[in-house]
Amino acid sequence: MEKAKEITNKNNVSSVYGDLSSFNEIKEMVNDIYNRFNRLDVLINNAGVYRSTRDLTQEGLEETFAINYIAPFILMNLLIDLLKKAKSSRIANVVSRVHSNQLNFNNLQFETGYTGVKAYARSKTCLIMFTYLLADKLKNTEITVNCLHPGIINTKLQRAAIGSGGASLLEGAETLVFAATAPELKNLSGKYFINNSPRPTKDITYNKEIQNKLWKKTEELVGMEFNEF
Ligand SMILES: NC(=O)c1ccc[n+]([C@@H]2O[C@H](COP(=O)([O-])OP(=O)(O)OC[C@H]3O[C@@H](n4cnc5c(N)ncnc54)[C@H](OP(=O)(O)O)[C@@H]3O)[C@@H](O)[C@H]2O)c1
Numbered sequence: 001m002e003k004a005k006e007i008t009n010k011n012n013v014s015s016v017y018g019d020l021s022s023f024n025e026i027k028e029m030v031n032d033i034y035n036r037f038n039r040l041d042v043l044i045n046n047a048g049v050y051r052s053t054r055d056l057t058q059e060g061l062e063e064t065f066a067i068n069y070i071a072p073f074i075l076m077n078l079l080i081d082l083l084k085k086a087k088s089s090r091i092a093n094v095v096s097r098v099h100s101n102q103l104n105f106n107n108l109q110f111e112t113g114y115t116g117v118k119a120y121a122r123s124k125t126c127l128i129m130f131t132y133l134l135a136d137k138l139k140n141t142e143i144t145v146n147c148l149h150p151g152i153i154n155t156k157l158q159r160a161a162i163g164s165g166g167a168s169l170l171e172g173a174e175t176l177v178f179a180a181t182a183p184e185l186k187n188l189s190g191k192y193f194i195n196n197s198p199r200p201t202k203d204i205t206y207n208k209e210i211q212n213k214l215w216k217k218t219e220e221l222v223g224m225e226f227n228e229f
Contacts, residue, residue, distance in 0.1 A: 020047050020071035021057040023222065030078040039085035042180045045072035045127070046094045050161040052116040061221065062109035064116075068123035073130055073218050076145075077226045083143050088186065091145040092179035093131050097194065099124040101202040103210060105217060116161065126214060128192065128201050133211040135190025137229050144189035148175045151195070 004013045016032050018025035033040070048068045057066045072093055076083075083089040100121040110119050131147040138145060152158065153172030154165060178196045179185065191198045204210060219225050 020075075021061075021063055021066050023059055023074065026071060026074050027078070030075070033079065034082060037082065040079055040082040040089060041086045042090050042092070043076065043079060043083060044092045044094070044176055044180055045075065046176065047071065048094065048123075048157060050116055050120050050157050052160070054110060054114040054119070062114075062119060064119040064123045065109050065126070068120070069126040069130065070218065070222060072127060074222055074224070076134065077224065080143075080229060084141060086142075088142040088144075090180055090185070091131075091134070091143065092176060093127050093145070093147040094150060094176065095127050095131070095147045095192070096120070096124045097149045099128055099202055099205070101125075101204050103129075103204060103214065105213065108217070120161065125202070125205060126218075128205045129207075129211045129214055130218075131192075132190050132205060133208075133215055138189065141229055143229075144185065144187065146179050146185065146189060146191045146193065148179050148193040149199075150175055 001013060001015055005011060014036070016029045016036075018029040020026060049064055051064050055063045057063055059066070061070060076091060083091070098117070098121050100118070103122065103125060107113065108122070110122070128147055131145055134145045150172045151174075152166045153169060154167065155169070155172070158166050175193055175196055179193060182196070192201045193199065
């Protein structure tokens with residue numbers, strides 16, 4: 001936090017901590033945010049994991065799926081009122097070029113055939129589909145939502161997935177900052193960016209029927225039903 005204050009030269013920098021694999025901790029964080037702030041300009045869903053073994057959260061969800069996809073789904077839905085209070089606000093979901101072109105609802109969390117790569121790719125497919133459907137749902141609001149691939153960046157996650165190599169953290173932050181702040185994106189929603197340019201994602205991600213099915217399934221899994229916006 002001190003580092004953030006130093007870099008931004010601002011004192012009003014603060015933080016909220018919590019474990020995004022836990023529904024309760026997400027809800028506590030959200031309460032804390034509502035208690036401290038009266039609007040939210042940008043929500044960047046950046047946290048993510050790569051797990052080479054299949055582990056479960058307290059709620060019994062596969063961890064990669066829970067942290068990379070379910071947490072952004074809950075956060076957005078619980079923070080939407082605060083996002084609406086900003087004049088115009090943005091959601092940026094950090095996804096990956098590594099996403100799959102299939103979604104098996106009978107084995108959504110890899111109860112069978114788990115591998116780290118498959119679980120990671122599926123979590124990002126879900127987050128991309130969520131981004132696209134959400135953009136439709138938010139079309140009559142002042143909130144936009146986009147997703148992005150940050151590049152191959154030398155981070156803890158990257159080292160767990162592939163090993164060494166990758167660009168610097170500063171380079172990794174570039175497309176996140178672009179999605180969160182670029183004036184030219186003011187009214188642009190439902191896009192996927194690499195290196196600050198819109199790119200296509202795998203065919204399945206555009207399938208409206210599957211997007212809606214995934215949304216319903218996610219509501220069931222989190223035990224929450226979210227109204228239209
Ligand atoms: N690096 C790449 O090449 C690459 C490529 C494509 C996409 N991405 C995406 O970029 C995003 C950022 O990842 P990164 O590469 O920067 O990896 P990273 O350095 O490992 O950062 C991941 C962040 O997520 C946080 N996190 C993990 N589990 C959490 C949990 N349960 N609750 C709260 N926070 C949690 C980590 O916190 P702790 O440090 O406390 O664990 C860490 O700050 C991810 O969504 C990833 O999928 C990365």
